[in-house]
Amino acid sequence: METTLATFENDVIATSMLTPVLVDFWAPWCGPCKTLGPMLEKFEAEAGGAWKLVKVNVDENQELAGHFQVRSIPHVVAFADGRPVNQFTGVLPEGQLRAFLDQLVPQGADAERRNAHNAWATGNRAEAIDLIKAALTLDPGYDDARMDLIEWLIAERRYDEAKDEDKLLSPKTTQGIDARYNALKTELDAADLPPADALYAAVEKNPDDLEARFALANRLIAGREYGGALEHLLAIVERDRAFMDDVGRKTMLSVFELAANQPDLVSHWRRRLSAAMN
Numbered sequence: 001m002e003t004t005l006a007t008f009e010n011d012v013i014a015t016s017m018l019t020p021v022l023v024d025f026w027a028p029w030c031g032p033c034k035t036l037g038p039m040l041e042k043f044e045a046e047a048g049g050a051w052k053l054v055k056v057n058v059d060e061n062q063e064l065a066g067h068f069q070v071r072s073i074p075h076v077v078a079f080a081d082g083r084p085v086n087q088f089t090g091v092l093p094e095g096q097l098r099a100f101l102d103q104l105v106p107q108g109a110d111a112e113r114r115n116a117h118n119a120w121a122t123g124n125r126a127e128a129i130d131l132i133k134a135a136l137t138l139d140p141g142y143d144d145a146r147m148d149l150i151e152w153l154i155a156e157r158r159y160d161e162a163k164d165e166d167k168l169l170s171p172k173t174t175q176g177i178d179a180r181y182n183a184l185k186t187e188l189d190a191a192d193l194p195p196a197d198a199l200y201a202a203v204e205k206n207p208d209d210l211e212a213r214f215a216l217a218n219r220l221i222a223g224r225e226y227g228g229a230l231e232h233l234l235a236i237v238e239r240d241r242a243f244m245d246d247v248g249r250k251t252m253l254s255v256f257e258l259a260a261n262q263p264d265l266v267s268h269w270r271r272r273l274s275a276a277m278n
Contacts, residue, residue, distance in 0.1 A: 003054050005064050011054050016079035018118050020051040020104045025068070025075040027059050033074045036091045040076075043101055050105045078104045109139035113148065120152065128152060143173045150184050159191040183257035190222035203232070210236050210243050217251065226259040230269040237276050249273065 003011040003023075012021050024040055026033035037055070044053040058065040058073060068077055068084075078086040078100075088100065106114050116131035129152055135145045146169055153162035166174075166188060173181050193199070196219045202212035213232045220229035233255070236248030252273055256266045 001052070001054050003056055004061055008056075008064060012079055013082050015052060015054075017082050018121065019049070020106075021079045022051060022053050022101075022104070023068075023077045023079065024053060024055045025058050025065055025070045025073050025077070026055060027057060027073055030073050032091045036074045036076075039091075039094065039097060043097070047101070047105070051101065080104065109135040109142050109145065112138060113142070113145045116145075116148065125152065125156065129156075140168070141170060143169055147173075147180055147184060150188070154184070154187055154191075159188065162188055179254070179257045183254040186218065186251060186254045187221050187224075187258060190218035190220075193219045193222070196220070196223070207235075208239060210240060214244070214247060214251075221251075221255060221258070224258075226255050226262065227265055227269075230255055230265075230272075234269070234272055234276060237273065249277070 001011060012023055015021050022040065022044075024033075024037060026037060040053050044051065056064055058070060068075075072089050074091065075089045076087060077084050086100070086103065092100065105111075112131050112135035116128045116135060119125075119131055120128035129149065132145055132149045132152070136142060136149065139145070146165055150162045150165045153159070153165065166185070169181070174185075193215050196216065199212055199216035199219055202209055203216055206212070213236055217229040217232040217236075220226070220232070230252060233248045233252045236243055237246075237252070241249070252269065256270065259266050
């Protein structure tokens with residue numbers, strides 16, 4: 001497949017979220033490119049869909065070549081999960097090229113995790129959960145995969161199962177400063193709070209009841225109503241920075257992580273938080 005600046009986002013970035021993509025920067029006049037290109041095409045056919053090959057003609061796509069700082073060709077950049085992860089320039093011997101490709105294609109627990117993400121992205125949630133559990137069977141200490149499972153169980157409102165998985169995470173994750181874990185724990189803890197109606201009533205009765213306001217924010221987090229949660233958390237910051245050791249600001253940072261796929265929302269509340277801090 002040939003790609004251009006206009007189609008690169010879909011052909012490479014989006015595709016690599018599901019399957020690793022190898023981008024071959026080449027030109028028709030380049031002798032070494034005529035050696036490497038057929039090798040890559042052969043290995044892609046042998047891979048049976050485990051990765052995809054995309055080609056960029058540098059003469060026709062100088063802006064793309066400049067963005068990736070391509071100074072000599074052939075130049076190959078490997079993409080996975082939407083970002084470049086490895087690269088090389090020139091023609092590698094066949095053995096080295098196979099080794100490069102072997103590193104690109106996930107194996108074992110990594111392969112199961114990628115399959116799980118593919119299933120989740122296409123709406124096959126039950127299959128995704130089964131696959132991520134298979135990854136954890138292969139590697140019980142794979143905390144990133146276990147956090148995937150916790151996140152998906154929360155999304156399915158299977159809170160008791162998510163809490164059981166939380167207990168199996170390593171201390172390195174639970175006692176550190178892992179932003180993703182802190183965000184998930186905030187969402188998981190919120191599942192045990194009183195109904196939102198009772199908390200709204202308490203805050204309306206006394207806007208300075210920061211305990212009720214914080215509980216309401218966490219209840220909204222559990223329902224993934226991030227905008228409402230951030231409004232109440234900011235109110236805590238504005239009223240009392242010292243409340244529960246600055247929990248308003250800290251929880252806002254966790255919500256920013258949870259709402260990472262809503263950049264406009266996060267940007268808006270980051271600005272509001274910054275203004276409140278100054």
